[in-house]
Amino acid sequence: MPTEANPTSYNQPSPASGHGASELILNVGLWGPCPTKRQGEFVTLNMDLENKLFELSGGKALYAHTFYTEDEFWRVYDRNRYNALRKKYGATTLPSAYDKVKRPSDVGLGFRDRVLDVRPIGGVYGVL
Structure with a gap:
C-alpha cells in the first residue's frame, strides 16, 4: 500500500500509454448484466465512458x-x-486483443452474438 515513505508502490506502466511511462493506475470496475430493454442506452453509456477515459x-x-x-x-x-x-x-x-473484447456498437445483438456471450460457449468457441 502506498505510504508517505513509499508513495509509488502501486506505480505500473499504463497499458493505455503505449510508451511504458510509470503512472499511477486507478482501476474502477462496473459489473452487471446488460438491461435488454434498454440496450441502446447501455451501449451509449459505455461509449461515453470510453470517450471520457480517452x-x-x-x-x-x-x-x-x-x-x-x-x-x-x-x-x-x-x-x-x-x-x-x-x-x-x-x-x-490468434485473435487480436481487439477481436477478443470488441462488442457491436449497434443496439441489437444477433443470435450468434447472444449465444457466444453465454459462458463457457464463447470461450470454447474462441479456443476452437
Missing part, C-alpha cells in the same frame, strides 16, 4: 467488453508494440 489519457482494462471502433481501440492501445509482442511469442494466428 480524454483523461486512460483506457479500459481488457477484461471488459469494449465498444470502440477498431481505429479508436488502436488509438488507445499501442498497435505496433502489441503486434511486435505477438510476433515475438508466435501468437500472430
Whole structure:
C-alpha cells in the first residue's frame, strides 16, 4: 500500500500509454448484466465512458467488453508494440486483443452474438 515513505508502490506502466511511462493506475470496475430493454442506452453509456477515459489519457482494462471502433481501440492501445509482442511469442494466428473484447456498437445483438456471450460457449468457441 502506498505510504508517505513509499508513495509509488502501486506505480505500473499504463497499458493505455503505449510508451511504458510509470503512472499511477486507478482501476474502477462496473459489473452487471446488460438491461435488454434498454440496450441502446447501455451501449451509449459505455461509449461515453470510453470517450471520457480517452480524454483523461486512460483506457479500459481488457477484461471488459469494449465498444470502440477498431481505429479508436488502436488509438488507445499501442498497435505496433502489441503486434511486435505477438510476433515475438508466435501468437500472430490468434485473435487480436481487439477481436477478443470488441462488442457491436449497434443496439441489437444477433443470435450468434447472444449465444457466444453465454459462458463457457464463447470461450470454447474462441479456443476452437
